[in-house]
Amino acid sequence: MKAPARPIRRATLHHSAVEELRAMILDGELPPGVRVPEVQLCEQLGISRTPLREALRVLSSEGLVELRPHRGAIVAPVDPGEIGAIFEVMDALERLAGTLACRNGSDAEFAKLDRMHDQLVTQHEAGERAAYFLTNRQIHSQIVAMARNPALEATYAGFAAKILRARSLANYDTGRWQESVDEHEGFMAAFRRRDAEEAGALLADHSRRTAVAVIQALRQPPAQGMVQEGGAVTDAEPLNAG
Amino acid sequence: MKAPARPIRRATLHHSAVEELRAMILDGELPPGVRVPEVQLCEQLGISRTPLREALRVLSSEGLVELRPHRGAIVAPVDPGEIGAIFEVMDALERLAGTLACRNGSDAEFAKLDRMHDQLVTQHEAGERAAYFLTNRQIHSQIVAMARNPALEATYAGFAAKILRARSLANYDTGRWQESVDEHEGFMAAFRRRDAEEAGALLADHSRRTAVAVIQALRQPPAQGMVQEGGAVTDAEPLNAG
DNA sequence: AGTTATAATATTGTATACAATTTGGCACGG
DNA sequence: CCGTGCCAAATTGTATACAATATTATAACT
Structure with missing residues (x-):
């Protein structure tokens, strides 16, 4: 409805990656507790590890992801x-x-x-x-x-x-x-x-x-929020397709 | 057995960089508005650009740093x-x-x-x-x-x-x-x-x-630090350290 | 057989090299 | 004299290569 005067184009991949990953987490596409393998997500998003890792740091700062040094990142469990x-x-x-x-x-x-x-x-x-x-x-x-x-x-x-x-x-x-x-x-x-x-x-x-x-x-429900690894991940379009 | 006296040992450079930079910003060593040149800070901290950039993303998420795509990061102005x-x-x-x-x-x-x-x-x-x-x-x-x-x-x-x-x-x-x-x-x-x-x-x-x-x-005061771009950066030392 | 030590593998952490974009300067033209 | 367009330099953004650590598997020993 509102014509955005200037849709700020975030040209950086890591920022797009933040939004993409955040959406995936909030939509449940990446369930709580699942491990976040960098390389797999990289090819899924069509980007390299550098911007992806920067995105993971931001999401960790937001509390949606937990970083465990040298042991990989997991989607933050819901406690x-x-x-x-x-x-x-x-x-x-x-x-x-x-x-x-x-x-x-x-x-x-x-x-x-x-x-x-x-x-x-x-x-x-x-x-x-x-x-x-x-x-x-x-x-x-x-x-x-x-x-x-x-x-x-x-x-x-x-x-x-x-x-x-x-x-x-x-x-x-x-x-x-x-x-x-x-x-x-x-x-x-x-x-x-x-x-x-x-x-x-x-x-x-x-x-x-x-x-x-x-x-x-x-x-109450059986799903404690700690879902085992290898959770459902559907395909996503590459971020740099423009 | 219980964890040692120092329970969490963040061995990663980017995490150390976050804490270091945050301290520098809060201590006024990096005044509001100044540009944050990556390479200079890298050699100053003795690390490479990768962990430094990850740290900058985190600080940006915390609101202490502003990232302007392709134009460098600045310490967030105090408005x-x-x-x-x-x-x-x-x-x-x-x-x-x-x-x-x-x-x-x-x-x-x-x-x-x-x-x-x-x-x-x-x-x-x-x-x-x-x-x-x-x-x-x-x-x-x-x-x-x-x-x-x-x-x-x-x-x-x-x-x-x-x-x-x-x-x-x-x-x-x-x-x-x-x-x-x-x-x-x-x-x-x-x-x-x-x-x-x-x-x-x-x-x-x-x-x-x-x-x-x-x-x-x-x-009111001689607020030297809250200007936008390249304003007022004499040196880092004589702010409020003493 | 169970347990522990050790080695192989995989994944993360870091550094460096390359590509893209902005910025400043200079020449040219108005 | 000022504005416009192009070129060069510098800095950021991204990709890849290398190093370090954790995990897993294997094998030896009790």
Whole structure:
């Protein structure tokens, strides 16, 4: 929709590799715990080891990959305890985002938020689960963007990525769906009143309840998150095909 | 058998390079805005370009370095606006740390915190500024450690590093010193009562007041380092080392 | 047979060589 | 005199070759 004024062309292979690998990890294409053999990924991405290794260092810094000196890299396992800790911080970030969004968001942004919320409700009623989750994420991103705080935005994105990964491997929800929509209604009402404190509090509460559900789901299924090696890897297009 | 006294031995050069470069940046040896010529740093550190470049990617991910494709890396400039945003998040993290520390800290840790605080007061009365600042940082790190939340700890450390850099180039303080000590007295009293809410609130307030002072100092002084391109690089030595 | 020592293999870590892009300067033309 | 276009130098980006370490397999010994 928006015409990007200038889509910054990251001409460097290692940066493309970061994005590619991050997407592969978040999509579950590279499951937690699997070893990341450099040469195999190199020919899969059509690049050499140098940019790939630089990408692995970045992803390690982001916490999506674990580097074990001389023993290879693995996709970071998803530990319920760690996810719990992440959610504790996330609650605080959500609260901050809600408060700041009320203070700094423009009327146009609030209107857009309202439209997104309507869409969310529609998708819930229609039972379109995948679309709902996407809209849900977009709503929270929108709130964070309205906070006008790049540091918050970056930190939030990092935690959201890890939480997304946890959610995707524990097939959480069903029972929580209706509840979650109700909570959305709650903080949207606060947003419409521009009640910064209340919006923040309700967002933090929403995050906390999500945390409980996700962690509970994470402890139940057989998949501990430690998947054995040789995990599924499908083909990917070479990065330097341009 | 237990691990040796030094549990983690990072034998890889790129990891050592990360720590070395990060220290150089935080110490002001590499001032904000300066270009980071790879070859020069290579011979300075006695390594080749490969591990150095991997280190630069990591530092870029941490926000201490900016990579401009094909145009070299620069030490990230210190922008007052960005520092303000960072402090907004920091306030929330301090509050969370204070609250969790009350809930999760052991009595031994609280006792240690008390001793550190006594030391802080002593150093303030003695006018030992450098020692005071070190103890101050250690106290806040101790509080964060008592929160028992690795995600919080890591995020906090990242923000603290950037704030430290801002503080060191704006030689802020003097007027704020006494006030800061008073605030420490305040949240320490809350800690002794194990009043989680109050401790968190006072820590957040302390952080907010620090933010005001730092940012104000940052906008005024002979800030030589926060220019964009090739600005103001006399030499590395005489910054704040003494 | 089980265990330990040793060697072979594979994979990672580092260094260097090569390619691509930017930057600065200079000539030419307006 | 100033602007434009091209060329040269320098620096970054990438690929490959080499070195070091961990893992696995083998074999000898108790």
